[in-house]
Amino acid sequence: MRRRRFFTWLRQPGVLSAMPATLFLTVGFIGPLVMVFAYSFMPPRTFSLAQAPTLDNYFAVIHESYYISFLWSVWLASLTVALLLLICYPIAYGMAKLFGKWANLVTILVAVPLLISENIRLFGWVLFLLKKGILDGTMQAFFGIEMPSLLYGVPVIVLGLVYVYLPFMLFPLVIGISMVSDTLKEAASDLGASRWQIFREVELPLAMPGVLIGAMLTFILALGSLAEAKILGGQAVIMLADDIESAFTFAQNWPRGSVLSVLMIVFSGGLIFFLFRRIDLDRLLGGR
Amino acid sequence: MKGEGETPFLQIRDLVKTFGDFTAVDGISLDITESEFFTIVGPSGSGKTTMIRMLVGMDSPDSGDIMLKGRRLNDVPANRRPTCMVFQSLALFPHKTVGENIEFPMKIAKVAPAERRRRADLLLEQLRLPLSYYDKGVNQCSGGERQRVALARALAYDPEILFFDEPLASLDFRLRKTLEKELKDVHRETGKTFVYITHSLEEAMVMSDRIGIMRDGHMVQVGTPAEIYNRPVNKFVAQFMGEVNTIEVTRAGDNTVKSLSGDMVYTVAGDSFDRFEKGFLVIRPEVMKIGPAAEALPNRLAGTLFNDYALGSRIQYQVRGADDSTWLVEKLQDNPFDGTLGDSVTIGWQPKDSILVMD
């Protein structure tokens, strides 16, 4: 009887459609993650899975201060999210409510850079901010001011993170704000609320799903980022992903790299899990 | 009426459909005659859409049979059944023109292009659409025109039965009235069997040969509009049409019933009294009399006029009875009641004008 019910469920068009992608991701995504998890319990500097599990690598995270890169990553990611919320909210508001037909143009303009390799874009910033680069060169030529080197520090890394992940904050915010109905705000105003009160009591709560998704997405992506710190920041900050990469390549220590990856996965996964519990994707994306 | 021995047209037997714990259709049996206009009426949630979807083939029943001219349709998939549905949203294909929409079923049936075009033009004419609409985009047609295109497309399939899922629900009053009449005309012209569902009994009365009233998955009453109106089988059907006066009564004596409090006795007429023990007495506002005309009636009571409403062609008076009950009386606008609010009035009705129902 249970078998029959299983096959009836299986034959539904929704389930059949979901099969290919799901199977693929199980092999391509879940599989590797399980692998990483398994490796994290292997003795350090080994490459095979056929060994007795150990917690050495987990202890090493604390002892050998790998948690520093973790803390830096969390700190920079948080800073990025905060800045992006402030930067993008007005734009998202404009796109959802003010720009009308022009909003599509802004969408395209913001989306196009995403389709250009991240490295190229970051490299463009290098060219811009380099000594004798575009900014420095323009300043010298027109104003006679010599700019200090803006690269290879922490601020420029944040600039890079804000730059790269801006669309990932903007688009969810637009969706969130467009869910706030104008009539509700008018009603609140009619009942005597000030602009700030309307924002706090009506707009922000209703736009919250979009805000949460934007914040979560940008945080997690920034947390796991690598290129900005390396290309723009030089050696100023080592991000968690950098440590992971080093462990897998130079240090030839797969188990250690796996532990750090697990750390990142658990942390991000926890946040995602928390977020997804509270969001109804059908309403957000489908407007139903 | 069909003679004996002829195969009945559409027969539905003990149809059941459940969704988890919820029973949408609870053992319905129904016979539909060929070429009739049958309307299923019921409030939302009564199961009428589920019912129709099973007849068309979109959902399959948990148990029960659907027979068309003796042939069991249960296992025949929707695209092979000689049935066609006009959806509530009309489901016109936005990426095809009016002509392409109408020709769609013919194209599927591999009819030759020239023949398709000929038939499409005929349908356009029949549905009173200009031939030039053939190349028009469906999104540029008005609401009424889209209805006609949807109907033309369904007719192009040449089904034995056409089903309609509340197609006029989203239209404004005037357009609805116009299309109701047109639908009736098309029904007469094509001679096909129409099965229509709606939540408005009023709409059903206008168009149908017979009506089936559905509630909570059951078919409560099936009959002609006159039967439904004059001999509703229970309180639900009686009240479905609109506001009525209802009193709970029990059998009293010879052709009389008394109210629950015991102090009012009413005379009734008709054979529905024979088996009556207890139930309700239903009197429609338009058969009630008010003022001097009521004073000689066998069923009458005194009350106070406390409200009046203009309802277009009629005026409705609200009268409060001695026991704080509210009575509704309607009169035609050109023959209003001459009195003021607050007056004491007599209201009453003829025994033959009341309806007795059991529950």
Added chain:
Amino acid sequence: MKSRRFSVSRTLIVLWTAAIVVFLYIPIVSVVVASFSHKRYFSFPVTKWTTKWYEKAMASLSVRDLIETSLEVAVLVTIFSVVLAFFGALAFARYDWKGRKFYQKIILLPIFFPQAVLGLALLLWFSAIGVTTSWHTAVFAHMVWIVPIVTLIMSIQVYSFDPSLEEAAYDLGATRWQVLREITLPILSPGILSGTIFAFLLSWGNFPLSLFTTGADQTVPEWLYAKMVSGYTPMVPTLGSLTVGSAVIMLVLAYLVYSVIRRRTLKE
């Protein structure tokens, strides 16, 4: 209409948006500018403009190899991803089935995942099952990240797809296959087109996944990164600009195709 009272904030918002859009394009413009500079090591203002780096790039065999690899990967990724994502999007937004809510969240997970870590995890995975990395494995790796994204993009369009259209076609005698061909695919074609463009360009420009999974082969972004970090040559901005240029051309073409489809769909 917004009252006068709001026009100040509206103007500020418009100005702010414009400023941010300009900000977004600064590095892209910088790259293009640098590709035309004559000097071997970039400095601004540009004293001498030239196109010689482009000529060099076109003539170079290694550049051609890189482009070929990137192209092979991108084309395969696009084809497979669009097919998987099309059905994935139908499952996401069109059909109602038990387990759908869970599926919706699972399928979007890879988007939230840091690509570098994913790339490394896949590297582990490939070596564990004994597969040598090459551009073939890169196709697989790209898809893990791109299929969810394309599914999401297509789902947004599928949400507004009216299911009664398919039912009506079926009711009118069409087979399931005819319904797909005559109704579903044409109406969803804009979403399919956007998905295709995104899949191609995201694969074309992808670095973190390629880095760990291409093995001996190398894609354009990998090469750019290697040169950026050590061994800078003006070919870097040149190749970068070519990438930008080709992306722009693709988008313009896509827009033209899209307008044609739209016009046919709405029958103006």
